[in-house]
Amino acid sequence: MPSAAxxxxxxxxxxxxxxxxxxxxxxxxxxTWLPEKILSKxxxxxxxxxxxxxxxxxxxxxxLSDVTIVKANFHRYVIDANRAPSGISLYPGQNTTGLxxxxxxxxxxxxxxxxxxxxxxxxxxxxxxxxxxxxxxQNELQRIRDIYGTAILYDCHSIRSTIPFLFDGLLPEFNxxxxxxxxxxxVIEKSVWDICNSASGYSTVLNARFKGGWTTRHYGQxxxxxxxxxxxxxxxxxxxxxxxxxxxxKEKAEALRPYLKDILVKLTELVQTKLLVS
Numbered sequence: 434m435p436s437a438a439x440x441x442x443x444x445x446x447x448x449x450x451x452x453x454x455x456x457x458x459x460x461x462x463x464x465t466w467l468p469e470k471i472l473s474k475x476x477x478x479x480x481x482x483x484x485x486x487x488x489x490x491x492x493x494x495x496x497l498s499d500v501t502i503v504k505a506n507f508h509r510y511v512i513d514a515n516r517a518p519s520g521i522s523l524y525p526g527q528n529t530t531g532l533x534x535x536x537x538x539x540x541x542x543x544x545x546x547x548x549x550x551x552x553x554x555x556x557x558x559x560x561x562x563x564x565x566x567x568x569x570x571q572n573e574l575q576r577i578r579d580i581y582g583t584a585i586l587y588d589c590h591s592i593r594s595t596i597p598f599l600f601d602g603l604l605p606e607f608n609x610x611x612x613x614x615x616x617x618x619x620v621i622e623k624s625v626w627d628i629c630n631s632a633s634g635y636s637t638v639l640n641a642r643f644k645g646g647w648t649t650r651h652y653g654q655x656x657x658x659x660x661x662x663x664x665x666x667x668x669x670x671x672x673x674x675x676x677x678x679x680x681x682x683k684e685k686a687e688a689l690r691p692y693l694k695d696i697l698v699k700l701t702e703l704v705q706t707k708l709l710v711s
Contacts, residue, residue, distance in 0.1 A: 446507050446562045447569045452499040455581045455704035456697055457573050459588040459648055460493075460504040461514035461566060462486035471511055479543030482508055484530075486591045487679040492671050492686055493589055497697040501577060503570045505562075510534055510543060512558040514566040515588075515646035523647060528598050533558060540598045567648075574652060574659055583704050585621065586652050586661040587697065588645070593675045594667040605636035606670050610645030610663035616653020617660035624699050625662060632692045635670070664696075 463486045472480070490504060505514045516532040517523065530536060533555045537543050550558070570586075577584035594604045607629035611622050622639070629637040645653070645663040653661030668675045670689045673682040 446505065446565045448502075448504045448506055449569050449573060450500075450502040450504075451573070452501045453577075453580060454497065454499040454501070454701055455577055455583065455585060456497065456700055457501045457503060457570070457577055457584060457586050458493060459570055459586055460486070460489055460502065461588075461648060462509050462590060463489040463504060464506040465508050466506050467508050467511055474544055474548035475510065476542060476545045478537065478541055479510060481677060482510070483677075484509060484534075484538050485679070486589070487668060487672060488681045488686075489589050489591050489666075491681060492591075492666075492690065493693065496690060496694040497701065500697065501573050503566070503573055505566045507562050512555070512563045514563055515590075515648050517647045517651075518559055518563055523644075523650065532563075538593070538596045538599055567651075570648070570652070578658055581704050583658045583660070585617070585700050585704060586649070586659065587700065588648050588661060588663040590643075590646075590663060591666040591668045591671070592643075594669045595675075600642045604642070604665075604667045605638045606667045607632070607635055607637040608641065608643045608665035608667070609637065609639045610643045610649055610665065611640060611661075612645045612650050612653065613640050616645055616649050616655070617662050618655050618703075620703060621660050621662055621700060624703065625664075625696055628692060628695050628699065634688075635692070664693075 465482055465485055485508065512533050513530065520532040522529060530538065533550050535542065535544055535549045574584045574586060609625055609629065611617050614622060626637065626639055629635065643663065643665040649661040649663040652659055671682060671686040673680040
């Protein structure tokens, strides 16, 4: 398993790969870096980094030319870039993890006793990491909208297939989120649904357990010509096993990637042929 303690400190909390196509890929949870002062406060369970969106950056590599990618290099245990900066829950009444998680997806502590971040520490992390990621994402979406008149944010995620604390049963492979159709034009939602639903050997659900996190809901403003859609993939689609060492399964991934490419190509066509409501 990749160890945060052995990773080189990134130059920036965020990496932007700039393209000039109409799609921006958001990757808030694939980073595995933690500052040493935070890493040292995690317990053995926390240091597993089990809640990472493993290999999402690799999975989407080279699927679409001239695409913009905004990737958080920091781990979600530093601060969760897909949570509201206010800390308010996006899923009232349902189990979830917060802006600055103190437990993992199995509701187990990730910090050593007494080392959990206080309000001042959370605010510092919000300013230095969360705000940096979203400043970069906002900038790229505005840049792309200036080019095309429209931009699409495709928010890239993955999660273990079974997490009883968060949801019942086995998660479908494709989990599409548009906050019940509010974050994008209906033709985007339908196009992604049609591709996923026709994918042989995969199951698909729309706006079920994962309706789109804060990123999708915040930026998805069709009336302002920015559309957002979240794709939460069950990790059995591209991992050898959904536990340590979380190895990338090339055979599984190569079966999945054509469908992901079809999605991105279709969304690009929708913008270029001006089929979206403006």
